[in-house]
Amino acid sequence: MSKPALDPNHHTSPDFGSDLETSQLTDRDAEMFFEHFDDGLYIGMMSGTSLDGLDAVLCRFTDDDLAPLHIVATYSQAFPPRLREVLLALCQPNGVQALNPAADEPNNEIDWFGWASRAYGEFASSVVNSLLQQANTSADDILAIGCHGQTIRHRPEWGFSLQLIDANIIAERTGISVVHDFRRRDMAVGGQGAPLVPAFHAALFSHATDARVLLNLGGIANITVLPALNNAQTVVGYDTGPANVLLDAWAMRHIQQSFDADGQWAASGHVITPLLNQLLAHPFFAKDYPKSTGREDFHLAWLDASLEQFANSTDATEHTPADVQATLTELSAIAAAEQIARFKNTHASQVYVCGGGALNSHLLSRLRAHLPDWTISSTKDLGLDPLWVEAAAFAWLARQTLMSETGNLPAVTGADKKVVLGQVCF
Structure with a gap:
């Protein structure tokens, strides 16, 4: 694969209507819908177990076997200190008990989950908008954002994995469709939801x-x-x-x-x-x-x-x-x-x-x-900088979702079959 190169070309997303749901599509509509998402600009976002920050990458996928991925721009930002502190607390059972809430902050684990989901969504939105500004690219040119969210509990032995994210906020603040919740469909067919x-x-x-x-x-x-x-x-x-x-x-x-x-x-x-x-x-x-x-x-x-x-x-x-x-x-x-x-x-x-x-x-x-x-x-x-591989992976997974293509490997996750991953917030 060739080294990723800056790609100044933009690809405008087809206008199917902001309220479109895939369940409303006829077979012919679906065929037309999905075929428009194979070649264009996607954003991938990842904040991993280290919780050191949120990485975002703007990339273009093509059908060129020698250069299937072009990195357009990258951006990374550390978590706001309070959000990081809360995320770390949520990663451990009853960990929020160690937090010292202010008068206007939650005082139990479920409320902290809701607080952090919204805060994560706002923060992720600011990261996307900063990335677009840096790349001098319009939100209208982006086909979708693939955002993994922050894993706060991964329990494959109990059949669930929980990623904290409010994709609705990201879609509203950026004007771009968001693909999220990548792991649970694999788990629904017997997989561990990881690694993806x-x-x-x-x-x-x-x-x-x-x-x-x-x-x-x-x-x-x-x-x-x-x-x-x-x-x-x-x-x-x-x-x-x-x-x-x-x-x-x-x-x-x-x-x-x-x-x-x-x-x-x-x-x-x-x-x-x-x-x-x-x-x-x-x-x-x-x-x-x-x-x-x-x-x-x-x-x-x-x-x-x-x-x-x-x-x-x-x-x-x-x-x-x-x-x-x-x-x-x-x-x-x-x-x-x-x-x-x-x-x-x-x-x-x-x-x-x-x-x-x-x-x-x-x-x-x-x-x-x-x-x-x-x-x-x-x-x-x-051809791909080691710091941007995982973020680029979730851009690719978002593309797989919008193309109605599978995104898991059963031999890797233990799933019974290949499935299309992710939920879409249009």
Whole structure:
């Protein structure tokens, strides 16, 4: 794939009426409706487990196999501090009890959910409008926004995944149709609703003769194993465990930084091997795929409990906060490397990394240490900056929805069949 290039051309959305519902369409209407959405401008938005901000990408999809995606503009903005604080609280059961509400703020979990849904919608709208202003592009030229929303609870064992978002606000504030709620349709047919990005990886990064592994190092790490197109093997993808979620939380607590820049703090410490082995005993790592995880399994309270358990064990040793950071980095590296190594039989030898962890040179060095026979580089070598892969994926998923095309991979999520994902707020 060629490197994404700026595309100054605009594509105007067909006017089917602002109140159109797909259930009102005849077969012929539907055919005309969907065919207009294959080639044009979309916005993708993603705020991941790290909760470090909201990423937005304006991109154009084409039917050119050599250059199917052109990045027009990108924009990222940190969450307003109060919204981030509330989102983090909502990610943990009864976490809002630790909030100190002002007189005009909610005082229970359901009300906080409603408050945050609206606040997220307003914030996302401002991000879209800033992106359009930066790109000198009109909202009328955008076919749809694909906005994932913020996951505050992911419970595949109970058959649900909850993303906080009010797409109605985004549609009203921007004047653009919004596709959201991507996960629950997959779960309705027996899937885990995650990970969803491997379908985008397969569409964009598969190669005719080369097998590849994509490694996303966001808050949670996940892999996508892409067999060569001339190979009958199935695409595989699943979460491998924590990546930045614990690293960022520990850095914020001890060095008052939202992340460990380039892994320098971790590199200054030493791995605590007995603690590492204890952390690797978490039941998630022993599960076979398909599998997915999130803050429900890996969070600061879990780490604190693990450290207390370690302190009371016979293996306890003197250590510093930097040593814990080094150990958490090793945890992320080993968890991902062990899973990648399982797929050597696909003849893959190249790992392409995306997500914020792609900028953590210490984490990448530990990955290379555990995968000496693999070449590890960034998705930039495939033409897409590693920081924008997930946002672009949700632009692609929005396009799939509007084209009435499936967006999940049953072999990845565990679903019974392929389905069209997402709800549309026109």
